[in-house]
Amino acid sequence: MLSDDEIARRWGGVQQSVRRSTSAATVVAVTKTFPVEAWASVIRAGGHDVAENYAQELISKSEEFSRRYPGLERPRVHFIGRLQSNKVRILAGHVDVWQSVDREVLVDEIARRDPGAHVLVQVDPLGEADKGGCIPGQVPELIARARERGLVVDGLMVIGPTNGDPLLTRRAFERTVELADEFGLPVRSMGMSGDLDLALACGSTMVRVGSAIFGDRPPVR
Numbered sequence: 550m551l552s553d554d555e556i557a558r559r560w561g562g563v564q565q566s567v568r569r570s571t572s573a574a575t576v577v578a579v580t581k582t583f584p585v586e587a588w589a590s591v592i593r594a595g596g597h598d599v600a601e602n603y604a605q606e607l608i609s610k611s612e613e614f615s616r617r618y619p620g621l622e623r624p625r626v627h628f629i630g631r632l633q634s635n636k637v638r639i640l641a642g643h644v645d646v647w648q649s650v651d652r653e654v655l656v657d658e659i660a661r662r663d664p665g666a667h668v669l670v671q672v673d674p675l676g677e678a679d680k681g682g683c684i685p686g687q688v689p690e691l692i693a694r695a696r697e698r699g700l701v702v703d704g705l706m707v708i709g710p711t712n713g714d715p716l717l718t719r720r721a722f723e724r725t726v727e728l729a730d731e732f733g734l735p736v737r738s739m740g741m742s743g744d745l746d747l748a749l750a751c752g753s754t755m756v757r758v759g760s761a762i763f764g765d766r767p768p769v770r
């Protein structure tokens with residue numbers, strides 16, 4: 550892992566990109582595959598938010614963080630990975646924001662295991678089935694169901710297209726903002742290391758940044 554100083558420098562660079570844009574966006578540091586030290590580095594650099602993709606990894610870091618850094622502010626922990634409903638129970642109590650909610654069974658299970666939780670509905674505006682997200686037509690039902698069951702819907706989350714085509718990416722981001730506006734949702738979680746500036750230009754209020762802060766990740770498991 551990179552040193553605290555290097556992470557703080559890179560963190561500053563991302564913050565600068567946000568300040569240069571017209572959006573006021575929260576930077577969520579994506580720490581998947583990095584050790585718990587990465588959470589501590591984010592807090593020391595002045596951040597408050599971390600995100601994880603894998604249930605077991607998130608739980609281990611959450612427990613380890615409390616043990617190893619009792620004096621440090623605890624980050625707000627976002628779950629951003631593909632979520633299986635049978636993992637919700639073990640994740641509850643460790644997750645502060647459920648970002649990848651894209652179907653009814655998840656709404657129901659989160660409402661049951663983590664009453665009143667904050668959620669984002671993940672949308673897939675371009676119909677790229679492989680990365681999760683609901684089609685735009687399902688967004689109203691999911692929001693309504695989540696609210697009925699007492700969840701707080703902060704906004705929408707989107708992952709830009711895999712091929713990175715800027716025109717398609719822009720279309721996905723603009724459609725997401727349009728939907729968020731339509732339902733009066735303040736949070737638009739969009740933008741990663743590779744499409745950060747475009748997301749900010751399109752009105753992102755929350756960027757999820759991994760490699761630009763922590764360097765390249767080891768190959769995915």
Ligand SMILES: *Cc1c(COP(=O)(O)O)cnc(C)c1O
Pocket residue numbers: 579581602629630708740741742743757758759760761
């Ligand atoms: C891994 C991941 C990110 C961060 O990706 P980088 O390219 O490292 O910035 C953001 N969002 C999601 C959903 C991810 O899985």
